[in-house]
Amino acid sequence: MTDNKMNNIYLPQLVTIEDIYDETPDVRSYRLVFKDSTLREGFDFKAGQFGLYSAFGLGESTFCIASSPTRKGYFQCTFRRAGRVTNGMADLSIGDTMGFRGPYGNWFPLDQWKGKNMVFIAGGIGLPPVRSVIWNCLDRREEFGRITIVYGARTVSDLVYKEELAHWGKRADVTLVQAVDPGGQTPDWTGKVGFVPTVLEQTAPAAENSIAITCGPPIMIKFVLATLNKLGFRDEQVYTTLENKMKCGVGKCGRCNVGDVYICKEGPVYNAAEVKKMYNDF
Amino acid sequence: MADKYLKKEALEKLIAAVSSSGGCFIAPTTDARQVVFKSVEKAADITHDYVLARNSYKEFVFPQTEVVATFAVRQHGIGLTGKEVAPKETVIFGARPCEAASLSSLRAVFTWDFIDEFYTKREDRTIVMTVACTTGDEACFCTTVGLSPESTAGSDVYLKETADNGYLVQAISEKGKAFVEKYAAVFEEQAGAKTKKLFMPEKIKGIDLAKITGRLKNTGHYDEPVWAELTRKCIGCGACTYVCPTCHCFDMVDEGTAYEGERRKNWDSCQYDSFTLHASGHNPRDTQFKRWRNRFMCKFSIYPDKFASKGCVGCGRCVRVCPVRLDITEVMEELSK
Amino acid sequence: MENALRKKAKELLESGEVKVVIGYGWNRAKTRATPVFITKPEEADRLVFNPLCVNNLSVYLTRKFKDIAALGRPAIVAKGCDIRNIVVLITEAQLKRENVYIIGMTCSGVVYRQELWKGELKPEIMPTKCGNCDVRNPHAADAVIGAKSTFVPPDAPAGMVFNKIKEIDSKTQSERWGFWIKEFSRCVKCYACRQVCSLCYCERCITEKNMPQWIETSAHPRGNLSWNLTRAMHLVGRCTFCGECERACPVNIPLNLLNQKMIMVVKDSFDFKSGYDEKTHPPMIVFSPDDKEEFIK
Known part of the structure; x- marks a missing residue:
């Protein structure tokens, strides 16, 4: 690279779709690898960070990296068909090219949590960012205490990562509680029926020496926080990731700020104490 | 560097000299019944009788629409090329002292941590030649935000009109000094000419910037009914953000055909309801007053606190352009209480 | 005229017939008219009407303004030309006639180029619409304020x-x-x-x-x-x-x-x-x- 070559912060890297998983009728996961072999080998990120994914001709969209940093050589994203970009992405096939910029943002401070019990609470499409941390912890299993996962969706078909849920359910070192909203169950559903905060309260994970990570619809997060407080969790023990609309991912475009906080640069990961100090602009 | 003198008729020579060295000369000129910053080729095109140009000159450092990359579908994947910019020397003549202070604010946003070289490369090649104001209007409020026609912050070269139809020239920045040296033939030694009286807008008494910033710092103000009451008439047109010299928000869009296209960075406005709308339908700023509050926060809390720079330079463009005359100083006054 | 307008607004608010009067008020320097939303009878004196009242306030009756709709039934201060827009909104089922109280203002024209306003209406500072106006006497109002205009627009539109x-x-x-x-x-x-x-x-x-x-x-x-x-x-x-x-x-x-x-x-x-x-x-x-x-x- 010569000196006058521009460093273009908006220029994505090319990635190839290596594998596709249909999670639900409108949610897909892509396993992505960088075309550039140096990047492929050297790509490093931390659980909780996000990226901007391009479907060329349609634009860029922001999601977390859904795989664990312990898995090398590839990364994954999970998205729901919603707008122009995600619909364009969903139309792609194995072997197609996408763009990726990242990793951006802060991360879950896993290194500070050695020896802690981990409680993961997710709703619907909120599981992907949490899943990155779950696998990160499972791949470093000996560093953590008890692992509890409470996951719910509107209906059985809306549950993402079904194979992994089955795997976690079988593991002796993981407590998995699955739930669907009332009316969302099928005749053969063996999990719970109820809303995530209620199911969490019934599960009642111990607050002592624990860290809770939650992600889901804003209304769910609100009630989960209240439930966790009731179970004895202090706000400093509860983490979430705030995903706002972003266009640049690098603190320029002016979209993601909550009051004076730029989610893309200072977030997206915050503990509940920090969230409660923010402006009411969610 | 000692002060220089520039005759008005020497502007012709300056434009020619800048152009012949490959540069671009931007000055206030009259177009469609408005005074606007535009590229000029001769001195006669420059309008001298104006308060401020309608547009901010930010469009020459941060273009309204700009290609950042091009892509094409190839047999094996996608061909992607980042856009390179190699800006020409760009002289902004006739900026006012208020707006001159805005570039450092934009620079702060475009360089914190990640550096947007589309901006910095252009700004590095921009010379701001400020002409101090001898006229103003009721929308001017630079003195209320701590600036004045005598402020030289942000100017590379600062000019004061003289009674004998010329300018007293002060090179302010290193870039400005180099500019005056480069075009030394155009400037004369100072002849002790008398400068014209400057227009000094009256400071609005009820406004206290420190108080506003302090009040914004307390997150509780978000739920005060004052916001909805003060900004109810806002129609969300975003014209204020487009003429504002410190507004920096943008959108990224892909345009083109199914086979090739370009990714563009386009001005956008925090006043639009679609600006923060999530694909899920959730919108954190779902009513106009929240969007207006956000812009006000940006000017008087985010810029000063996060970027240690001025969010509002008091140029008054937003006041002049607003179709419902929502005067930001009236909101500032209310929040100073 | 302004007094009659304020009196009307006060009555409407006091009786509870409307919850908000959308009208014009002064900016701080009293150089421009700007939209105001009067919700209390005692604030009705803020209302003004003069040739600087150029805005077409009917925009505030549209569904773009949910927070204004939330205030309750509105009265709107409208010139004949503004009422034409309200009529279109009603025709297009955006508004029910009974859901708005129209205070029609007889009008002798507004100022298009406000920077040239010196207190006197002259054709050169007025928009073309005013010289051809056939609704200076509001045509679909619940109350009309102001003396009847005798202005007759030219047969062939001019300006x-x-x-x-x-x-x-x-x-x-x-x-x-x-x-x-x-x-x-x-x-x-x-x-x-x-x-x-x-x-x-x-x-x-x-x-x-x-x-x-x-x-x-x-x-x-x-x-x-x-x-x-x-x-x-x-x-x-x-x-x-x-x-x-x-x-x-x-x-x-x-x-x-x-x-x-x-x-x-x-x-x-x-x-x-x-x-x-x-x-x-x-x-x-x-x-x-x-x-x-x-x-x-």
Whole structure:
């Protein structure tokens, strides 16, 4: 690279779709690898960070990296068909090219949590960012205490990562509680029926020496926080990731700020104490 | 560097000299019944009788629409090329002292941590030649935000009109000094000419910037009914953000055909309801007053606190352009209480 | 006139017949009229009415303003020209007649170029619409305030906009194209024209529909042309020539020319002018066997 070559912060890297998983009728996961072999080998990120994914001709969209940093050589994203970009992405096939910029943002401070019990609470499409941390912890299993996962969706078909849920359910070192909203169950559903905060309260994970990570619809997060407080969790023990609309991912475009906080640069990961100090602009 | 003198008729020579060295000369000129910053080729095109140009000159450092990359579908994947910019020397003549202070604010946003070289490369090649104001209007409020026609912050070269139809020239920045040296033939030694009286807008008494910033710092103000009451008439047109010299928000869009296209960075406005709308339908700023509050926060809390720079330079463009005359100083006054 | 207006507003608020009066007040320096929302009887004295009251306040009756709707039943201070927009809103089922109280103001014209206002109305500072106005006595109000106007508009519409239209019509097609491309080249895509327009009430504007992206959002010639022409087309048979879009345009695109030309075409083809009668539907949404079919050749 010569000196006058521009460093273009908006220029994505090319990635190839290596594998596709249909999670639900409108949610897909892509396993992505960088075309550039140096990047492929050297790509490093931390659980909780996000990226901007391009479907060329349609634009860029922001999601977390859904795989664990312990898995090398590839990364994954999970998205729901919603707008122009995600619909364009969903139309792609194995072997197609996408763009990726990242990793951006802060991360879950896993290194500070050695020896802690981990409680993961997710709703619907909120599981992907949490899943990155779950696998990160499972791949470093000996560093953590008890692992509890409470996951719910509107209906059985809306549950993402079904194979992994089955795997976690079988593991002796993981407590998995699955739930669907009332009316969302099928005749053969063996999990719970109820809303995530209620199911969490019934599960009642111990607050002592624990860290809770939650992600889901804003209304769910609100009630989960209240439930966790009731179970004895202090706000400093509860983490979430705030995903706002972003266009640049690098603190320029002016979209993601909550009051004076730029989610893309200072977030997206915050503990509940920090969230409660923010402006009411969610 | 000692002060220089520039005759008005020497502007012709300056434009020619800048152009012949490959540069671009931007000055206030009259177009469609408005005074606007535009590229000029001769001195006669420059309008001298104006308060401020309608547009901010930010469009020459941060273009309204700009290609950042091009892509094409190839047999094996996608061909992607980042856009390179190699800006020409760009002289902004006739900026006012208020707006001159805005570039450092934009620079702060475009360089914190990640550096947007589309901006910095252009700004590095921009010379701001400020002409101090001898006229103003009721929308001017630079003195209320701590600036004045005598402020030289942000100017590379600062000019004061003289009674004998010329300018007293002060090179302010290193870039400005180099500019005056480069075009030394155009400037004369100072002849002790008398400068014209400057227009000094009256400071609005009820406004206290420190108080506003302090009040914004307390997150509780978000739920005060004052916001909805003060900004109810806002129609969300975003014209204020487009003429504002410190507004920096943008959108990224892909345009083109199914086979090739370009990714563009386009001005956008925090006043639009679609600006923060999530694909899920959730919108954190779902009513106009929240969007207006956000812009006000940006000017008087985010810029000063996060970027240690001025969010509002008091140029008054937003006041002049607003179709419902929502005067930001009236909101500032209310929040100073 | 102002006293009568304030008295009326006070009565309406006190009786609870309306919850808010949307009208005009002064800015701090008393140099410009600006929209005000009066919710308490004691604030009614803030209302003013004078030739600087140029805004068409009917925009606040549209569904774009949910927080204003939430205040409760409104009364609106409206000039005859503004009432025409309210009538279109009623025709297009955006508003129920009984859900708004119209305080009609007789009007002798407004000031288009407010910086030139010296306290006296002169044709050169007034918009073209005022010189041709046939609704100086409000035509569909619940109460009318002000002395009856005896103004009679000229038989043939006259004024700057009409002169300019004649001039453009006399040009060749390529010259006309060149004229508009040049005018649209200044567009900054701020959409002030849309936001200020009470007839641009779509929940989602076509510029925001991106699957597919009908209109390119970039402010380049393609995007600017498609935006301005699409908006003009969406206003055909509906626009009342209130002039708000051109007034709001920060780059002075002569949108009045475009819209008035369309109004003339509609008048010529369908003998229809919008905003007079809430029962008559605009020609673009009705079919009549008598419609001209000149376009089929």
